[in-house]
Amino acid sequence: MKRKNTEHEIDLRSWLFKFRSRWYLFLAFTLVSLAGAYVFVKSSTRIYAFKSTLLLGDQHTGSKKAQELLNLLDVQNKGIKVEDEIGIITSTDMVRTTLKRLDFSVSYFKVPNHWLNTGFDLIKEEQYDNAPFVVKLDTSSLQLVDVPLEVRVLNDKQYELKVKADNTVLYDFKEHSIQQPVSDIEYTKVLEFGKPFKDKYLSLTIERANPDDKIDAKKHYFVLNSMESQVGQYSSSLHVAPIERDARVLELSTKGAIPAKEMLFLNTLMDTYVSRDLEEKNLNGQKTLEFIDGQIASLTDSLRQSKQALSSFRSSNRIANLDVQSNISYEKLSQLEMERSKLSTEKQYYVTVLDQIEDNQSFTQAVSPAVAGVQNPNLANLFSELSRLNQQKAKYSVSATQDNPQMQVIDSEIKSTRNAIVANIKNLIRSTDISINNINSRIGQLESSIAKVPENERRMMDLQSQADFVSKKYDFLLEKRAEAAIALATNTTDKKIVDKAAQWGTGPQNVKPNMIFMLAMIIGLIIPAALIVLLDNVDNTIQGKNDLNNVTNIPFLGVIAHGSKTDKLAVKNNPRSAIAESFRSIRINLQYLMSDKPFKVIGVTSSVSGEGKTFTSVNLSSELAMSGKRTLLIESDMRKPTFGKYFNTHNAAGLSSYLEQGMPLEEVIQKTDIENLDIISCGPIPENAIKLLEQKKMSDLIAKLREQYDYIVIDTPPIGFVAEYFILMKHMDTNLYVVKHKYTSKDMLTQVNELYAAKKLKNIHMVINDLDYNNTYEYGYKKKGSYYYA
Known part of the structure; x- marks a missing residue:
């Protein structure tokens, strides 16, 4: 069903x-x-949030005029990529450089006097500038790092240092490197404040911060932090992002327990980032000046010698003026030589840059193309692209290995850009060589025409032309040096701190x-x-009437209240109890339901043993007898007799004696202490109970008893264990099926449901036994009527 x-x-x-x-x-x-x-x-530990903001500029440096004169120092349309700058700020190198400028190598902690710290150190507080002692490290010696070192103040002069560590390392604070692993260290020493202590694990001096301060904590300890642990801690909590999409204002945030330390870290990080940017720009300008100074130094002697040679020639040959035509020729010759010199300088620059690129030097180490006055936007843009790719590679190298596909793509692009630069420079060198050859040809033609001038005048024109050439080249380099010096002097960083670090929110975040x-x-x-x-x-047991109705369609008759397990005959012994009232309700309900049908034989069964089948049959029989009806109770469960627990009767003669031995019925029926109630016990346990119950004698017995009694209650064996019930079923006018509250499994009702669905069981009703009104919602109202019960 x-x-x-x-x-x-x-x-x-x-x-x-x-x-x-x-x-x-x-x-x-x-x-x-x-x-x-x-x-x-x-x-x-209370964790607070801190934020600051940083502005990224347009990447131009120096004055506007200097930028116009040295535009190749910064490539045309060169801008910044916010993602690259975020990668630089959050890089391990930037965080490490920042922490080196700070003094976070020692962290101080205390364990307060709180009842939660009685057994274990549950509450711990970090101290920054209010610790009762100060630790000064000897950075020339190796130190035990990243383990708590307990300090117990004994008096104003002495303290106890307790060292206990397992699987740690010795660290060199000067080189910021791990030297050797250490395991299983434990010792305690009594030392004096202000005096150095040194052993193979530690080298430090501990001083009292203020001897007048009262030591009010359970325990104090400090930790020597390695640079690696500091970098890992601050890198994990540091977060940088633009305030909105495409914005150049970055928001830097971090979290920590000590507000002063976290704000100091953020401010120092921004200062380090800004100052590094200015240093890099000044370095590029300084390299430009050094290159120009080298060129000027090489021309100084040439200028002096050319002027001295011209003056000596004029004095020795008494030449004051030259022919106008000769002057024009020599002026043209001087201009051509000046152009050839510029082209030679350009070629020298291209050759120098080509050598540097082919030697795999980075762009920032290459000589700036502005020195030679070359204005080649294609080459400048290639250098810009190479610089951008190098910055992008530096960003990804923070968190990616060389085998990362993104890194391999960037390396390929860097290689391609370098090859393009090399090819471009070689083309420029070939183009310059062609121009130089063309000028050399024109100079040759001009020199041939000048050869016709008298020797002294021609010699004078040569010296004059050489002196003018050297002088103009010298003046050109002086002008460029002045421009480079202006750019260097007016260099400013385009990065700006907008907001200093401040706590975000009014309380801890965690x-x-x-x-x-x-x-x-x-x-x-x-x-x-x-x-x-x-x-x-x-729980698959029957919890109440609703549960029972959900698993079976068999009509429900009533419930039997929970009572004392020792009171077997509750109806007789305590007629005002809830149990007795329950059986009265069952009797009345049964009489009402069967009012239109003649019924005398009532069968009581259950699924398994222990559900209260016998308890129900005994008390129901007692209630019927006490209502004035002559009632007979038959114990048909001849495998497990239990009537002896309820009545002061014997089991020497009973149902088995009548059916098997032919004992007279008068000797089988026993009187009870309850008026109108007789019983037939099971008698001696037979070898084959089913065979006895199948006899016609059993049917004759029921027919005979029907004439003598108003009601016959048969206590049958459990339906789930043996088959006797199906034999006795034909004798019964109605059946009561007992389930026990929170004991009978819902699955046990499968068999009786199938019989009922097949209409093999008629006039059967369900009864719930041992139901505690206090533990059920359906009958909770009945506990309010407890004053009706004794």
């Missing part, structure tokens, strides 16, 4: 009753949850007591509720 659909419906009132009846679970779990929340709130306690209370209510729901769904 299929279960009814109502089995899956939710009865809110029923669930509320189940929750209320187990209020102690909610109270216990809520108290435990709140206690756990209290321990968490007290023991958790510990919010009100929310935690509220969450703990909710958890304390959810867990027992879920546990009750789980246990209820796992």
